[in-house]
Amino acid sequence: MTTPVDQLKTAVIIEDDPEIRHILSEVLESAGFSTVSVGNGIDGVRAVLTYQPLLATVDVNMPGIDGFEAARRIRAAQSDTYIIMLTGLNDEADVVAGLGAGADDYLLKPFRPRELRARVEALLRRTRGDTTVPVAVTSAPSQGSVGPSFPGARPATSSIPTPALGADGPAVVPPAASAAAPAGAATVDDGWIAHRDLLLHPENRLVSIGGQDLDLTRTEFDLLATLLESKRRVRSKADLTLVLRGESYVTSYFVGDADKRAVEAHMTNLRRKLGDNPTNPRYIETVRGVGYRLTSELA
Template sequence: MVFDNGERRVAVIIEDDADIRNLLEAVLTQAGFETIPTSNGLDGIAAVREHYPIVTTLDVSMPGIDGFETARRIRAFSPTYLVMLTARDDEIDTLQGLDAGADDYMTKPFRPRELRARIEAMLRRPRQPMTTDAVVLAVDAAPAPAPETAPSELVTAGEANAEASASLGPPIPSEESGTVDGWYSHNGLRLNPSERIVQLDGAPLDLTRTEFDLLGALLESQRKVRSKNDLALLLRGEAYASAYPVIEADRRAVEVHMGNLRRKLGDSTATPRWLETVRGVGYRLAAHTGVGN
């Protein structure tokens, strides 16, 4: 199966249970993927290296290396969308999976329709080149000029990102922080959503797709509080926001991604410079400090 632009639509399946592996093959084939099934972590890693999949489903409990270690090794070289599947629904397993680099986490037995909806929602979010999971960065303060014609995949990704953020409304005007020439700025942190570039005190910052999207949403909303439910729906994309209800695992996923984002920023939960937790509700930008823009 290929996209209109000729790109292969490949999914790697890493699952030791033959029945579940066959079910995943059927579900993903019906969704238009060319599937590459594997039964263990090492074979799965090799398949990801060889086939450059858009999506990889990954079991947690497998012989040899487990799903967490498999995810970490895959994430070291590939930006494939990782969906972890496990029979264990403990909160610690969800957190470990997301911390290992998974984009989403589902427990077995899963509903095929929900799995397809989650995958399609991920595909609507902008993808990065297959060489790294990090957002493409630039050191120069000014954004690079846009090419006269963009590849069809990037046009589609940009349109999808615009649709996903349309429900947020325009940025809230502020004398302390806001947008200038397409850049959001706050306390020395700068982000350009169209160029997918982020800088901290003038230096490039290495973020994953999800971290970038969450940070962009908070910068756009300024001091307006964004709930965990709201942010979980944002990550799905507008078309799939109501496809299935937000559950505790979705909210925990947002917490993990926000925690990772805080670590990369070097932010303090007690005296935040950028990300402020509103207990029982969600997150918003911290107050202006007078540092940077």
């Protein structure tokens, strides 16, 4: 049986190119992971459900089912593994499709191993489910140039403390909490943050609109919580990138155009779920050339 510690140290690589699989294995094993490598989407979904890894890299163009469908099936199975989508497709619509399918990050090929490592570290600094304990990637010598192949791979063990792991289930707001929140209030006594008819509980990671439950991905929730807590202060795309990386200050990690496009794609998906029209927004408005902020409380 796979233990929680095993889960913490396992990564599934879903990639049909043997050379790229080799590179991914080396990078992830150097970060202390045991890798499980597969060459198509169907086997990849099966490997994720079998090993329950902390991380999965998913190529977009694969035989059988593509990476978008693989990610959707992984999320449909209630897996909370972090998903990094890898692709040579640079069109914004493809980025939106990948993130909308359940990916946490989107990395364009060709990529630099250091960039992949930095993105993995950024993902693992973020919370999972309802825990607030950050997870850190540890440096460890590579255990081999190529990870074990599914289905014969064996998860590694580790002494790293195990965080609480939980899947993002549908958000449920207690009726009493909804009734207690005054319309347009910035904060509510029981921990809820309100903006118009939108309610969000940062600690319990719950959100609703007009009393209706809203199901957001981790990234969408983090973006919305950041904007609600910032109120009318504008947050730039670079700033939001650092928030998603778990950084509260400027670091040596470069915030490039791909990072900003990823924020735009996440914001597109978030607005769609909120039912918000960017041209006449009710909740989130775009400050052209700068970033995003909440709309005013006035209708």
